[in-house]
Amino acid sequence: MAEINNIQNEIIDEFAFFGDWMEKYEYIIDLGKSLPLIDEQYKDEDHLIKGCQSQVWLHADEEEGKVKFTADSDAVITKGIIALLIRVLSGQKAEDIAKSDLYFIDKIGLKEHLSPTRSNGLVSMVKQMKMYGLALNAKS
Amino acid sequence: MQATAQKVFDIDKIRQDFPLLEREMNGKPIVFLDSAASSQKPSAVIDKLNDYYRQGHANVHRGVYQLSQEATTAFEEARELVREFINAPSSKECIFVRGCTEGINLVASSYGRKFINEGDAVLITAMEHHSNIVPWQMICEERGAELRVAPVNDEGELMLDELYALMDDKVKIVSLSHVSNTLGTVNPVKAIIQKAHQKGIPVLVDGAQAIPHTQVDMQELDADFYTFSGHKMFGPTGIGVLYGKEKWLEQMPPYHGGGEMIKTVTFEKTTYNELPHKFEAGTPDISGVIGLGEAIQYIKEVGYDNISRHEHELLVYATEQLSQIEGLRIIGTAKDKASVISFLVDDIHPYDLGAILDKLGIAVRTGHHCTQPLMDQYGIPGTVRASFAFYNNRADIDRLVEGINRALKMLR
Known part of the structure; x- marks a missing residue:
């Protein structure tokens, strides 16, 4: 759990350097553009989380009690935020993921993208990530 | 007018x-720039709602006391404003609903249960809003009927020849939008209604996107049903109108049961109230109706x-x-x-x-x-x-x- 929070705090510190929302968004857009996020074979119906606004694909692998996430979206801003979520949660212990409190999104001023009214698939994606954590933890 | x-x-x-x-x-x-989803409200409407709740509120159609009679008068005056606004022959044909979506659901359910049978068809178009697709899918599934969809071309216009070709004797109703919410296309509804009527098919028009922009005239259009939402025409949310020709509304069973829509109730048998009350079960959205009336006045003034x-x-x-x-x-x-x-x-x-x-x-x-x-x-x-x-x-x-x-x- 400590590790998850450490990464969250790192991101918060990084975002503190941005002068305004435009710099923040430009960074998010760059993240979204540059990351090869998911193996093409997982971009199918089974891995799709359908939002009203944008779509998200999520895949989870287990490696020695840790969960590795890959994901993608058709919208680049959504994809940039996914990159941050993956940085925080991927490679962490299943139990920690299930219990995590993702406060960094609010702290870096992007909470509107994780609001149910946006319906961009991100809320369901975070739920799904925690579910994977919960399921793998129960199995072990 | x-x-x-x-x-x-x-x-x-x-x-x-x-x-x-x-x-x-x-x-x-x-x-x-999102008025097609819901428009903003003028002060006149906001003030009217405020005044109503401060000075005019009581339940309608039952109180013997003065306040209730005032509320009833204001409510029914708003209905008359609606009638005049859309030039409907009678205010009995103007039913208050929650919005355009409910208007379509009412007709799909009530007309559908009476007139749509196994093997029949309902005809819509490819540019419809989900609210003019799903209610018909539901009733078609229930009644064993087919949902037909008339195509739209690359410009976003209805392909009229194809639409007319789909109007055969299996089709029991045509339901289409006056103006497309996504494309802005204004459909030639008057001509389409004429064509449908030649084949004896009634037509419902989803007017949600038309009413905020253009005057509609029920007697000129000759639509069998026409429905719209108050909140897209500068009125309150939660109120809308379903216009329906008396000859259809009389034959259709009630949509919801409850108070207001009845004449007499015994445990053996209930007889229904007259139009429009037959379709207005329960306490209506009184403030919404009064606010809608004010929105109409405002539009007329502009x-x-x-x-x-x-x-x-x-x-x-x-x-x-x-x-x-x-x-x-x-x-x-x-x-x-x-x-x-x-x-x-x-x-x-x-x-x-x-x-x-x-x-x-x-x-x-x-x-x-x-x-x-x-x-x-x-x-x-x-x-x-x-x-x-x-x-x-x-x-x-x-x-x-x-x-x-x-x-x-x-x-x-």
């Missing part, structure tokens, strides 16, 4: 009637001639300005259009464009606009939609164009 008290159209004065337009969004003066002229100017100006943006393509280029522009730029996702415009204080709609089948036809995930009401001005469009250019710099 509407020409009585029309003012000279002064856009600056009009904007002052809408207090919300003074607020900021994300620290910038708001540019509100005048549809002024509204149409101003909005058409905005549409032409916006189309010109947007077309100058490299890579921008407008989805929906019908000859006859209401003030709605859907667009995409290159392969940029609508969500990304919308999220940046939001930060710039510009409210547009992004997504599939509840018309997923239409988006599938065009092979796109959705669009960005800017829709204009008569309270918008050229400066709003300039801010939109500037905003898009700024967003493109970030996204490209």
Whole structure:
């Protein structure tokens, strides 16, 4: 759990350097553009989380009690935020993921993208990530 | 009819009637370009609601006391305003519903249970909003009927020959939008109704996107059903109107059961109230109705001639300005259009464009606009939609164009 929070705090510190929302968004857009996020074979119906606004694909692998996430979206801003979520949660212990409190999104001023009214698939994606954590933890 | 008290159209004065337009969004003066989803409200409507709750509220149609009678009078006067507004033959034919969606559900369910049987068909079009698809799918499934869909061409216009060819004797009702919420296309509903009537088929018109922009006349259109929402025409949310010809409404079973819609109740048998009350079970949205009446008065004062002229100017100006943006393509280029522009730029996702415009204080709609089948036809995930009401001005469009250019710099 400590590790998850450490990464969250790192991101918060990084975002503190941005002068305004435009710099923040430009960074998010760059993240979204540059990351090869998911193996093409997982971009199918089974891995799709359908939002009203944008779509998200999520895949989870287990490696020695840790969960590795890959994901993608058709919208680049959504994809940039996914990159941050993956940085925080991927490679962490299943139990920690299930219990995590993702406060960094609010702290870096992007909470509107994780609001149910946006319906961009991100809320369901975070739920799904925690579910994977919960399921793998129960199995072990 | 509407020409009585029309003012000279002064856009600056009009904007002052809408207090919300003074607020900021994300620290910038708001540019509100989502009136097709829901319009803003003039002070006259807001004040009317306030006055009603402070001074005029009681339940309607039952109290013997003065206050209840006043509320009933105000309620029924609003119904008469609606009747006059759409030139319906009788106010009995104007039923208050929660909105256009409920209007369609009422007809699908009630007309459907009476007149649609196994092997019959319902005819809609490919540009319908989900609310004019799903209720028909539900009743077709229940009754063993077929849902037929008339096609739309690349410009976003109905393909009339195909539509007419689908009108055979199996079709028990045609249901289509007057104006498309996604494309802005104005459909030639009068001609379509005539054609359907020649074959003995009644027609429901979804007027949600038409009423805010243009005058509709039930006797001229000869629609069998016409439904619209108050909140898109500067009135309160939660109230709408279903107009239906008496000959149909009389034959249709009630939609909801409860108080108000009954004449006598025993445990053995209930007899139903007369129109329009037969379809208005329970305590109605009294304040909504009174607010809607005020919205109608407001529209009449501004005048549809002024509204149409101003909005058409905005549409032409916006189309010109947007077309100058490299890579921008407008989805929906019908000859006859209401003030709605859907667009995409290159392969940029609508969500990304919308999220940046939001930060710039510009409210547009992004997504599939509840018309997923239409988006599938065009092979796109959705669009960005800017829709204009008569309270918008050229400066709003300039801010939109500037905003898009700024967003493109970030996204490209």
